[in-house]
Amino acid sequence: MSDTPLEKEIRRLIEVAGPMPVARYMTLCLTHPQHGYYVTRDPFGAGGDFTTAPEISQIFGELLGLWALSVWRILGEPDVIRLVEMGPGRGTMMRDALRAAKVLPNFRSALSVHMVEVSPTLERTQRHTLREIELPISWHRHLLEVPEGPTIILANEYIDALPVHQVVRQDTGWHERVIGLDANGDFALGLAPDALPQFDRFLPQKIKDAPVGSIFEWRNDLDVLDISRRVVRNGAALIIDYGHTQSDVGETLQAVNEHEFAHPLSAPGEIDITAHVDFYALGQAAESMGASVQGPVTQAHFLTELGIEPRAHALRKNATPEQAEAITTAVARLTESGKTGMGDLFKVMAICDPKLGPLPGMVPA
Template structure:
């Protein structure tokens, strides 16, 4: 069979020379191969790309996160310098909107040193353009490269692209799921010949009774540990926002998206966005295991409402044309709704902080009652800045 992409040709060579490839390795190559990786050189966002993220849906998303960051800064004693870090910052839209909003808190705005963690050269160029004129902005290949110091971290749709391990249950135990070449010369799922010894002892309770054929996914906690270690060591907090499930359970969520539609993840390697849902329960346990404090997780819709997104929408619409008002209302619905096409319940929000922080705005059991440093000032920069998009991942 003729490979459908340059990367598939390389993957086939690897499989033929070294044997079936674990799902995590296949996912890693699809996304970050040095030459053909999906996230290395292309801009996948927007109507002309493959998917749309929340910051591209409405300016309100980034604005609210910016004011959330201001509340964290105030809670940790308003340090003179704060590392405002974004992991996988797309086109820079979230950070641009966040920085515009936090100008209403001048001491916080002055304290911010912005750090963008991005490996994609094409997206870096767009981030530079989006943040043109912003002082103290730096780019890095990894969070380890960001200087030490109190930190506030945004990770929006970042964890879902971190490679997953998949295990499949057989009569003989749990075997690692692999990618192989089948009898028809196609890439196909298979399983390692030998089961993983004592793997069942590591399984969460809901998975222990899973039937033969069940798939269980897990991610190494490396990136979550780096995030937690930073806020634990230097103070601050992180917001992790992604689509996923609240309880650890069996299920195959490995998927690919191209041109706003689901596609076969084993076809067109490197040409589609390959992801898997985030296990928020496992992530929360990892944070607690190394001494971080967990806040949430809760659904994105509830989080944004607690931060005042509905009030912000009314303020923006009061100064907008009828067409732009319609776009703002559409963006609000898209970000908070639980129905078809809505992101409100599919996406979850997890807060991570230094152990001393008892609360994080928007993640407490009751809606926050923020002071001026947290709430959007309806008199400050209340001009709509972008229109909503129609499609998301």
């Protein structure tokens, strides 16, 4: 095990207070104010740890900009619309979305842009990326800081970075999975001694009946509840992430370092840790706030409905042969299924004001 500054701190916390839930460990690893993974670096791109859809092709952000424009129209073209991005990474998606929004000057002039970002390092990168945009843009640590009003929220690969709890089925009930120290002082996974009281009350029957030893992952709903509360009247949110449409048992917690899988307990603060999104649970949380849920549909379906092919075709017309090939490769990566493509693994879900009809891209095939 490497000896990162955060590792020392977590070890001390465990020595003092006992084993900590996986979710607490993930929070510290990703967003510790000094040593958190996102707080200390820009992890994107070929030289980083992973690549996201907006970094693969400008078309991704452009289509989301056009989606937001259509939703603004569906909302009745309010004079001011808050366009919020949760976890905006390098700011690439917002830059491309705002460029596409130029097609309708009335929409652009109604825009008030809000970036919700926990990392001061990435906030600096985002400010640089958006430096030439002549629109009001503000940065926030939490969605709660964004002023009320008609709102469109975009969140690409945001939820997967939020901490996940793991619970393990035992004869005695569901026990929280925790991280403690073994005899050598290294991190080791274990179980809380007591079962969580009444944990399975809200679980689907399939999970309740899972055999002993099964792992179930769940997230604190707070972020989704905040997003839903914000859009339930005059708003819509688009959640894009990798995950499953039905809640199920199984472990999806994973760590990535320089585009390779790593052990989640290795090098705390130096590697990315994520877990798949449970879209069923997300939808339940949104509906509990009175919001309406559309989808999830696959990313391939969503981008195809929004016109990824015609846009790629238009871009290829003015491109060199090498650029044209790169556009084709990028579109394939965003829409194809299988190991190398994101088309099926990534899902798109809209959470919105129940009075809105079907939103672009969200009607299943």
